Amino acid sequence: MKKLSLAKLNDLFAAIAQREALYLPVDNGTGKAEYTKWQEGTVYSTALNTGRSAKDFFFPQTENLMEFKMEGKRIDVIDTREECEDFVIFGVRACDAASFDILDRVYLTDPVDTYYKNRRQHGTVVTMACGRPAETCFCGTFGIDAADPKGDVTCWTVEDGYVLRANTEKGEALLAAVDGLLTDTDDKAVQAAQEKTRAILAKLPLAALSTEGVGQGLTKELFDRPEWASLSEACLGCGTCTFVCPTCQCYDIRDFDTGHGIQRFRCWDSCMYSDFTKMAHGNPRVSQLERFRQRFMHKLVYFPDNNDGLFGCVGCGRCLARCPISMNIVKVMKTLAKGGNK
Amino acid sequence: MQKMMEKRALELLADGTVSRVLGWSAGEFPYDMTPAVFETAEELQDGFVYNDFCGANLSKYLIKESRKEGKILVFLKPCDTYSFNQLLAEHRIIRDNIYVIGIECYGKADVEKLKAMGLEGITGIYMKDGEYTVETVYGSQTVKAYEAMAERCLACKSKKHVVYDELIGEDGEVVTDCNRFDMVEQLEAMTPEQRFAFWRGELSRCIRCNACRNVCPACSCEQCVFDNPNSGVAQKAAVNSFEENMFHIIRAFHVAGRCTDCGECSRVCPQNIPLHLLNRKFIKDMNAFYGEYQAGEDPDKKPPLGTYTLGDREA
Numbered sequence A: 001m002k003k004l005s006l007a008k009l010n011d012l013f014a015a016i017a018q019r020e021a022l023y024l025p026v027d028n029g030t031g032k033a034e035y036t037k038w039q040e041g042t043v044y045s046t047a048l049n050t051g052r053s054a055k056d057f058f059f060p061q062t063e064n065l066m067e068f069k070m071e072g073k074r075i076d077v078i079d080t081r082e083e084c085e086d087f088v089i090f091g092v093r094a095c096d097a098a099s100f101d102i103l104d105r106v107y108l109t110d111p112v113d114t115y116y117k118n119r120r121q122h123g124t125v126v127t128m129a130c131g132r133p134a135e136t137c138f139c140g141t142f143g144i145d146a147a148d149p150k151g152d153v154t155c156w157t158v159e160d161g162y163v164l165r166a167n168t169e170k171g172e173a174l175l176a177a178v179d180g181l182l183t184d185t186d187d188k189a190v191q192a193a194q195e196k197t198r199a200i201l202a203k204l205p206l207a208a209l210s211t212e213g214v215g216q217g218l219t220k221e222l223f224d225r226p227e228w229a230s231l232s233e234a235c236l237g238c239g240t241c242t243f244v245c246p247t248c249q250c251y252d253i254r255d256f257d258t259g260h261g262i263q264r265f266r267c268w269d270s271c272m273y274s275d276f277t278k279m280a281h282g283n284p285r286v287s288q289l290e291r292f293r294q295r296f297m298h299k300l301v302y303f304p305d306n307n308d309g310l311f312g313c314v315g316c317g318r319c320l321a322r323c324p325i326s327m328n329i330v331k332v333m334k335t336l337a338k339g340g341n342k
Numbered sequence B: 001m002q003k004m005m006e007k008r009a010l011e012l013l014a015d016g017t018v019s020r021v022l023g024w025s026a027g028e029f030p031y032d033m034t035p036a037v038f039e040t041a042e043e044l045q046d047g048f049v050y051n052d053f054c055g056a057n058l059s060k061y062l063i064k065e066s067r068k069e070g071k072i073l074v075f076l077k078p079c080d081t082y083s084f085n086q087l088l089a090e091h092r093i094i095r096d097n098i099y100v101i102g103i104e105c106y107g108k109a110d111v112e113k114l115k116a117m118g119l120e121g122i123t124g125i126y127m128k129d130g131e132y133t134v135e136t137v138y139g140s141q142t143v144k145a146y147e148a149m150a151e152r153c154l155a156c157k158s159k160k161h162v163v164y165d166e167l168i169g170e171d172g173e174v175v176t177d178c179n180r181f182d183m184v185e186q187l188e189a190m191t192p193e194q195r196f197a198f199w200r201g202e203l204s205r206c207i208r209c210n211a212c213r214n215v216c217p218a219c220s221c222e223q224c225v226f227d228n229p230n231s232g233v234a235q236k237a238a239v240n241s242f243e244e245n246m247f248h249i250i251r252a253f254h255v256a257g258r259c260t261d262c263g264e265c266s267r268v269c270p271q272n273i274p275l276h277l278l279n280r281k282f283i284k285d286m287n288a289f290y291g292e293y294q295a296g297e298d299p300d301k302k303p304p305l306g307t308y309t310l311g312d313r314e315a
Helices: A006-019 A094-107 A114-122 A169-177 A188-203 A219-223 A227-232 A240-244 A288-306 A318-322 A329-337 B002-014 B041-047 B061-065 B078-089 B111-116 B182-188 B192-203 B211-215 B242-255 B264-268 B276-290
Strands: A002-005 A021-027 A033-037 A062-071 A074-079 A087-092 A123-128 A153-158 A161-166 A251-257 A262-268 B020-025 B034-038 B072-076 B098-103 B122-128 B131-136 B139-144 B166-168
Touching (some): A006 A021, A006 A087, A006 A169, A288 A329, B020 B061, B061 B078, B072 B078, B192 B242
Parallel strands (some): A087 A123
Antiparallel strands (some): A062 A074, B122 B131
């Protein structure tokens, strides 16, 4: 393990930024932190989490896939892709880091999404262990340890500085490149920090939330549960939950007429929308109940079904904080578990 | 207040005046109540909640709910009654199927404000003598209620219920010195370049989740033009960033004259965009050009943009 003194944090950022683009949470002036490119003077925000999730780096909200140019009867297909440059994301929380595993399952299995893969290969993730989790946090429900996040490098804030541990080759390369700023250390301070965090985690209101009653193989039991009606009745059908979610992965592909040709792009889609997966006959899910059910069945049953039991939620709590009507996956899980979970 | 509301709802359910009750159901935390329909006394006693965090405007749900069998009881705060009246004027809700109980309101709290004070890990919020005692896993703190009041409530335009079948608590008055146009005036005082930069900055955060549109009582089209693939302008996300900006400006134009300034758009925005300022600019201009008008105040009053007189500016 390596140690960075408190005063040298900015030097670390400068050293990384000299090699490659560095993104980190920065206060955006509305009381929220968002990932921002570092430049001299940028102040790292220690906010628990960013408003938007870190998935944006690998799966951006909109992305051009290709362009078509037409001249007479000739159509040129132009590959607009550019090889992505190396970049580092600093300060990713355990939940968001775990979301990358989920996105990888979707985009890196055959057929591999080369747009996503390109960015994954060039990105180095430095996670920051949590010290002050909130009431909306429940990553532990899905076996994620906020005190020991994954990523290429894991960072802990300790009393007099930061402790860093490389977890992958990419992480080792990053730490080697800034080795001049680091000193060797043992894991004592980390253990103390972890103990403190875990004691808080145990006291959080959702600490006892379990996945009992949801998961692999439960489609038949859960699909027709009458509670979907009351759970979905106030849903506005907006896309807030899907767009702040670090694991929501659905997209739509559309063509945009630029006047000089066609831009084919993809953009995030939401199963909450009336035109989601719209086909010739319309949306296969005609009511908001069906759309609402789809979102939660996908995360809690279908995704685990197809991915060895891995849930499609990381417990970041963004949907809990942001849903306009305060309906969310925790309320769904508790209702489906019916008493067994409260 | 909650006790009185629950008691009255139980009575009206029991005597058959209504068959359903639209209110708020308890959440996981002290502040995350969800709008809900209660059909039985048991459901009400089990889950009905009313407190300072019940900010959601329930009027729009009545478009759907008033078309169902039987009468529904709805609890409306003063500002919600303006939305109700406006929906009535637009023939979007069926008045005969609704029983309105107006509830007094002295402003709702915004949990984001508490969180911005560093209050994370909230486990309990207790209201007493104009103060909230907020308990968290990191300790407890007492804050003045007005420090946690939602922005829209700080500029409350009316504590008067413009429609109700009965009232619980006191009816208030229209607030004439609410200063709700202060920020609009600040924007008007800017140079066009400054104003353009302000809105580009604010609107650039939009993630196009459509929460503002979907919660808006004035946005009640059967199918929004932005959701209609045949419209030519349907879009789930922008191809270029200027589109997002236009979405909000077009929406503000579309609700101009009908927006009651309930503030739901800004309340629900996950990106904290002050969308209500666009609507307030229109309201302010209409007041100046066509005389004072408050949408929803009187459903029989002709709206300025829906009428023509020889005194109009462009006449």
